[in-house]
Amino acid sequence: MSRDPSPSPRGARTHRPTGGVRWRAWARHHRTMAVDSGRRLLRRPLGSLMTMLAIAIALVLPAGLWLTLDSARLLDAELEESATLTAYLEIGIAEGEAGRIEEALAAQAGVAGTRLITAAEGMAEFQQALGLRDALMRLEGNPLxxxxxxxxGDPDPEAVRGLAEALEGVPGVDEVRLDLAWLERLRHLAELGQRVTLALGVLFGLGVxxxxxxxxxxxxxxxxxEIEVVTLIGATHAFVRRPFLYSGAWFGLGGGLLAWGLLTLGSDWLSAPVSALAASYGASFHLPRLGPEGSTILLGCSTLLGWLGAWIAVNRHLAEIRPR
Structure with missing residues (x-):
């Protein structure tokens, strides 16, 4: 008497891959594709380098403008801190009375600090600035x-104008003068530079x-x-797309590294003449450099742009490829 063969031993269970096994397989495949994509680029060093260099050139200009604007913002902050008002007192006021007026001005809301310049000190500065000491000494009195x-305290132009109006009402103050035209022009230039940098960043990003x-x-x-074959045996678009996405990310990362190197070399090359030019005007200025945060942003953006460009290209062409 024969017994029907059993498809599996009694009590045996069918084992399916668990979530951990699937996750390890997914991570292993990503690691393999990343390494394989990098090796493919290394097999064609000249072509890969030319592509990365084109990406680097597209990134250098907006990154350089961004660095320039960053240093301009620091200069703008320094100029705002140096923005001052000059309150001219009535002629003939004694030094003791001028000191009391200074205390009254310092007590006004919105005033961060004051400095009294007496009539004698003003005349001495005027003589030194114009070099007319002998001619001014012939004057019978001090007309200043x-x-x-x-x-x-607040360098905003509107706040400074309001403070000037308040200071003019203090007894003993004849006139309050302020020159905010240069500050407003500087802010308009900074806003224009930000918009130009943003527009160039978008355009060159599209170029990448x-x-x-x-x-x-x-x-x-x-x-x-190769794509048609793996598609016939059941490969998904995500599987097919993966090595190309890693290739795009490698291109973007390489272009970002080259752009970082070009910016660093350019800064070193121009730092000496720029510092000498600033010193000739009695100022101190150094070209800005990419710090850790700026370098991370540059490399992250370049890698993301490379990945995104690869994703767009692969999706477009995978839709046109049909297994035969």
């Missing part, structure tokens, strides 16, 4: 009034997408038969 230099997209498109065409 005492003045108080006021440093506002085009460079990477065209390179990945050629790679997809070169591996068209």
């Amino acid at each position: 009034p005492a003045s108080v230099v006021v440093r506002p 997408l085009l460079v990477v997209g065209n390179t990945i498109r050629l790679a997809v065409e070169n591996r068209r038969q």
Whole structure:
């Protein structure tokens, strides 16, 4: 008497991959694709380097403008801190009375600091600035009034104008002068620079997408038969897309590293003449450099642009590839 064969031993269970096994397999495949994509780029060093150099050139200009604007913002902050008002006192006021007026001005809301310049000190500065000491010494009296230099707590132009109006009402103050035209022009230039930098960043970012997209498109065409075969045996678009996305990320990262190197070399090359030019005007200025935060932003953006350009190119061409 024969017994029907059992498909599996009694009590045996069918084992399916657990979540941990699937996760390890997914991570292993990503690691393999990342390494394989990097090796493919190294097999064609000249072509890969030219693509990365094109990406670097597209990134250098907006990054350089961003650094320039960053240093301009620091200079703007220093100039705002140096913005002052000059309150001219009535002519003939004694030094003791001028000191009391200075105390009254310092007590006003919105005043961060004051400095009294007596009539004698003002005349001495005037003589030194014009070099007319002998001619001014012939004057019978000192025609210059005492003045108080006021440093506002808020450098905003509207706040400074309001403070000037308040200071003019203090007894003993004849006139309050302020020159905010240069500060407003500087702010308008800074706003214009920010918009120009943003526009150039967007345009050159699109250029990076085009460079990477065209390179990945050629790679997809070169591996068209391989893609058709793996698609026939059930590979998903995500599986097929993965190595090309890593190639795009490698291109972006390499371009970002080259851009970082070009910015660093350019800063070192120009730092000496720029410092000498600033010193000739009695100022101290140094070209800005990419710090850790700026370097991270540059490399992150370049890698993301490379990945995005590859993703757009692969999705577009995978839709056109049909297994035969």
